[in-house]
Amino acid sequence: TAELPKPYISSNNSNPVEDKDAVALTCEPATQDTTYLWWVNNQSLPVSPRLELSSDNRTLTVFNIPRNDTTFYECETQNPVSVRRSDPVTLNVLYGPDAPTISPLNTPYRAGENLNLSCHAASNPTAQYSWFVNGTFQQSTQELFIPNITVNNSGSYMCQAHNSATGLNRTTVTAITVYVELPKPYISSNNSNPIEDKDAVTLTCEPVAENTTYLWWVNNQSLSVSPRLQLSNGNRILTLLSVTRNDTGPYECGIQNSESAKRSDPVTLNVTYGPDTPIISPPD
Structure with a gap:
């Protein structure tokens, strides 16, 4: 009996597609009176529904190969005078693309x-x-x-x-x-020196911006309901009817959309009033 040559593994498909292709690995060369053995990851062949041996053990078929399969396969030939093992073979499993x-x-x-x-x-x-x-x-x-x-x-x-x-x-x-980020708004006024109980004052929140909500604050409080305060033009204009000496403010306006909100600098009114009826002191 002659000494065996070093075996090698041939494959019918070295780039199988994930979970689809079967791969037949064959231990070469075919030699008479030789026993064929297989090693998977340096272990003798495990029992698995994914691994099938031919009747002479020379061909190992691998089914349903997953993408992360780093298994390496080796075959061994034996006869009475020698034992030889092949170089290891791994499979390049094709897969994807997955959803990006x-x-x-x-x-x-x-x-x-x-x-x-x-x-x-x-x-x-x-x-x-x-x-x-x-x-x-x-x-x-x-x-x-x-x-x-x-x-x-x-x-x-x-x-x-x-x-x-x-x-x-x-x-x-x-x-x-x-x-578009909103600009910082500012307040324009038709009359910044109104006379008490006589003048109305119109405050306008500038600039005009599309798809924008306008808000007002008086004395750092959001606008309260009052018959002397009127909002118009989509809340952009605040009108003070019949100004009193207590209406000096400060007034602020804000603009906001779904992505940003901006607030103006405060504005105060210089309300002109008086003279009231004079008081003489001390009284009689």
């Missing part, structure tokens, strides 16, 4: 900021990425960078991951909202 993740997700952006989105999908081989904005292709990169964005950059951003080996595509969409 876009980060950061659904963050509101202020106009003038830079938009920097990153896409990642688990995949072997590494996925190829494409970006679409409102359905229109933008570029084939893993990161999408748009400097100095405007409200017009709001919309639907889709990342597509493609696996060239499995031929599969997966997509994820995120909504990007770009808002």
